[in-house]
Amino acid sequence: MAQNAQPAPLVLNGLEVALQGRVLLRQSLQVQPGQIVSVMGPSGAGKSTLLAAIVGALGPEFRLRGQVMLGGKDVSALPTEARGIGMLFQDPLLFPHLSVAQNLAFGLARQVRGAARHRAIEAALADIGLAGFGPRDPATLSGGQKARVALMRTLLAAPRALLLDEPFSALDADLRGQMRDVVFGRARQAHLPVVMVTHDPQDAAAAGGPVVHLGAPSAAAP
Amino acid sequence: MAAWGLRRAPGVVLAALALPVFAGLLGTLAPAFGLMAVFGQAQPGFAIFADLLAWAGFWPALWLSFKVGLVATALSLLLVVGLVAIWQGSRSFGLFRHALAPLLAVPHAAVAFGLVFLIAPSGWVVRLLSPWATGWQRPPDLLIVQDPGGWALIAGLVVKEVPFLLLMVLAALGQSDASRAMLMARSLGYARPMAWVLAVFPLVYRQIRLPVLVVLAFSMTVVDVALILGPSTPPVLAVQITRWMNDPDLSLRMLGAAGAVVQLLLVGMAIALWLLAERGVAMFGRRWAWAGHRRGPGPVGAALVLGGAMAVLGCVVLGLMVLALWSVSGLWSFPNLWPDTMGWGQWQRHVPAAIDSLWRSCAIAVAATVVALVLALTWLEAEARFAMPIGAGGVWLLYLPLLVPQIAFLPGVQTLMLLAGVQGGVLAVTLAHILFVFPYVFLVLSAPFRAWDARLGTMGRALGASPARVFWRLRLPMLLAPVLAAMAVGMAVSVGQYLPSLMIGGGRVSTLTTEAVALASGGDRRAIGVWALLQTALALAPFAVAVLLPGLWWRNRRGMRQG
Structure with missing residues (x-):
């Protein structure tokens, strides 16, 4: 993964997902570094399918056409781990068998070794206000703490783009605003192009970027 | 390259499982029809079947096998259905549920011996009632065990199969929308047991049909249970075939091969009959549902079912206790409930001889289980990575080594080995065990493996981990508990195997089970106690590890505890 890559836009070039001959969605999109594009639409409109297509997590039963351009290269043929696209889900999905520090280290590039690795994890913990939480069981953290660890884990992997799948919908109302600021702030600070799928108009408003509306899947689609 | 291999793994595993079964069947069938000159002359035809029909015990043995199989299966299923319908959801059921896995692990032979020691004329139950209730001062001259009707054998099988079917039903319940169907039926006024039988059981049965x-x-x-609990003149067909196959007179093997053909047909007929009966029961059930019967079975029916369940549990536990008692008994005169003298003499006498078999059983079990586990994990990982679900045909092939009677294809494997000049040894026995261990390991492992949250894998990949790293660092450690459970089941299955060790080992590979079953004819209860307990201990030890280790390993990880 390119640690110090120049900020670059995320471009979808006529991306098309089909299942058994039926086209589920067709999308072109350009997301500039530091820009947050919100994707909205009714359930079943293919919002999660779009994210899975971008990150490369579609099952082999899906057919994909078009390009996912990142840093001027088409990454759509690469496996998920080689794309350099980070993702955050509604649940923090911390690995339950690893400690908080081990969870963060899972994201950190291999090139950071030995003492530097420990320092990097310590710094990351301090950065999200969780200094000293390294040895803790992730199950003992509060909802907000888990969300911050998940965000930091993703950022430590040094992604060149970020996908958010309804990232705040599992949080309490007061925590939601707070996490929005943290996530959006970090993404802008890292100059990441961000695609966010959401149901919540407030998410889109806070993101401040363009809003893409996916329609209901049309039965008449060719 | 690795992905290329992984993608083909399920097919290769299926072939490796099915091939020995088909080859074995061929090796059994060909000599029976005179198509293979293994034991003397080969004349194509049905001559040997005339000899088989001439055996006076033929029809009785046939009928006995048929009756024992159908009655034991129907009784076990009835008990399990009644049990779950009446009892599920209560606290005591939860406790019973925890006892299931170890109950299942106790080897067939040990369960059968325990039952003998309980219900035989000089057994513990008669002692309990004598002489105050029965007036007996010496063991009555009754044929309770090894009765000609095979009822003791049926009892032994029911005791062993109820825990297995119960576990299968509970697993199927977890995968179907049972609780909502239940709630719906009960809100329509159906009593709990009726609601379960009419609304939930049809969904569950579809999933447990193969088991x-x-x-x-x-x-x-x-064979092993029938040797211990079944009648001897005539025995069930499988026992007679085993006798012929192991007779020093090689010409009798032809007879055995013909018997195996008949056995195969008999099982096929029984399965066909069962599938037909399924339809009848389904029709009956639909009529019931149409008529709107809402009332439960009443207290008498419920008591009968619960009594049956308790009897099953009691037979295993009490049986093991009486085995233990005999193993440390000196003099134990008849109506006494407790041995007159006790000591460790039997253990000191038998353990040195048993150590050798113990290690061999253990080595075979570990090797067969590890291979089966690797195959199962490879298969499941391939299935997950390439989204290639196993089809209905694949599931049948997976169960093939369990559906085709051992007695019908193991003799053929033995014959082929003889032809190829391969000596049966520990390695061959281990390979044979894998056939029977794999389906169970797969059965236990597949549900939790498939239920693992795939988003964790996507998350890992998005963080830059390769599929291999996701497997080794995330999926496998998180599945530690089911992996260990699958290993425990696999080892228990291997330890309990009798016929594969006997036939593929050519009588030269002695395991705890072959030795224990061989003691059955001698009737030395103290020796049987020692050997059967050793066998049980070896089968149960892995369960203790499987239960305790995940909790210890993940003691600081709350998120790992319910899994």
């Missing part, structure tokens, strides 16, 4: 057929095929053809 039920496995129980049927097994009950009809089991």
Whole structure:
């Protein structure tokens, strides 16, 4: 993964997902570094399918056409781990068998070794206000703490783009605003192009970027 | 390259499982029809079947196998259905549920011996009632065990199969929308048991049908339990075939091969009959549902079912206790409930001889289980990575080594080995065990493996981990508990195997089970106690590890505790 890559836009070039001959969605999109594009639409409109297509997590039963351009290269043929696209889900999905520090280290590039690795994890913990939480069981953290660890884990992997799948919908109302600021702030600070799928108009408003509306899947689609 | 291999793994594993079964069947069938000159002359035809029909015990043995299989299976299923319908959801059921896995692990032979020691004329139950209730001062001259009707054998099979079917039903319940169907039926005024039988059981049965057929095929053809609990003149067909196959007179093997053909047909017929009966029961059930019967079975029916369940549990536990008692008994005169003298003499006498078999059983079990586990994990990982679900045909192939009677294809494997000049040894026995261990390991492992949250894998990949790293660092450690459970089941299955060790080992590979079953004819209760307990201990030890280790390993990880 390119640690110090120049900020670059995320471009979808006529991306098309089909299942058994039926086209589920067709999308072109350009997301500039530091820009947050919100994707909205009714359930079943293919919002999660779009994210899975971008990150490369579609099952082999899906057919994909078009390009996912990142840093001027088409990454759509690469496996998920080689794309350099980070993702955050509604649940923090911390690995339950690893400690908080081990969870963060899972994201950190291999090139950071030995003492530097420990320092990097310590710094990351301090950065999200969780200094000293390294040895803790992730199950003992509060909802907000888990969300911050998940965000930091993703950022430590040094992604060149970020996908958010309804990232705040599992949080309490007061925590939601707070996490929005943290996530959006970090993404802008890292100059990441961000695609966010959401149901919540407030998410889109806070993101401040363009809003893409996916329609209901049309039965008449060719 | 690795992905290329992984993608083909399920096919290769299926072939590796099915091939020995088909080859074995061929090796059994060909000599029976005079198509293979293994034991003397080969004349194509049905001559040997005339000899088989001439055996006076033929029809009685046939009928006995048929009856034992169908009655034991129907009784076990009835008990399990009644049990779950009446009892599920209560606290005591939860406790019973925890006892299931170890109950299942106790080897067939040990359960059968325990039952003998309980219900035989000089057994513990008669002692309990004598002389105050029965007036007996000496063991009555009754044929309770090894009765000609095979009822002791049926009892032994029911005791062993109820825990298995119960576990299968509970697993199926977890995968179907049972609780909502239940709630719906009860809100329409149906009593709990009725609601379960009419609304939930039809969904569950579809998923446990294959295990039920496995129980049927097994009950009809089991050899070790039948040697201990079944009648001897004539025995069930499978026992007679085993006798012929192991006779020093090689010409009798032809007869055995012909018997195996008949056995195969018999099992096929029984399965066909069962599938037909399924339709009848389904029709009956639909009529019931149409008529709107809402009332439960009443207290008498409930008591009967709960009594049956308790009897099953009691037979295993009490049986093991009486085995233990005999193993440390000196003099134990008849109506006394407790041995007159006790000591460790039997253990000191038998353990040195048993150590050798113990290690061999253990080595075979570990090797067969590890291979089966690797195959199962490879298969499941391939299935997950390439989204290639196993089809209905694949599931049948997977169960093939359990559905085709051992007695019908192991003699053929033995014959082929003889032809190829391969000596049966520990390695060959281990390979044979894998055939029977793999389906169970797969059965236990597949549900939790498939239920693992795939988003964790996507998350890992998005963080830059390769599929291999996701497997080794995330999926496998998180599945530690089910992996260990699958290993425990696999080892228990291997330890309990009798016929594969006997036949593929050519009588030269002695395991705890072959030695224990061989003691059955001698009737030395103290020796049987020692050997059967050793066998049970070896089968149960892995369960203790499987239960305790994940909790210890993940003691600081709350998120790992419910899994």
